[in-house]
Amino acid sequence: MQNNINSSIGCTVDECKYHAKTVQKCSLDEIQVVKHTTNATSKEATDCGSFEREH
Template identity: 65%
Template sequence: MKTNKKIGCTVTECEYHSKEDAFCSLDHINVVKHKDRATNQETTDCGSFKMSK
């Protein structure tokens, strides 16, 4: 698994977490929103999250 130093991540439960550092291993992520209009951080999430096995 390669580490992408351009995408920071502290979600160790995600399959794409680098496991070595606080970074993601994906080339890009998909950011999604929970409401029609995102007005703060809590209304957005990483849509690329996948639970570790």
């Protein structure tokens, strides 16, 4: 469980080691949002680049 809760970064990916767990928030001070295509044209083309597996 992460002690830090960044209320400015909402996140539902509770499989991530940085997820706050008790609430749907990230525990990092900042995240990097990335795109998967040269020109992002949809929500699905973007993601959290700071995600890391829990274990």
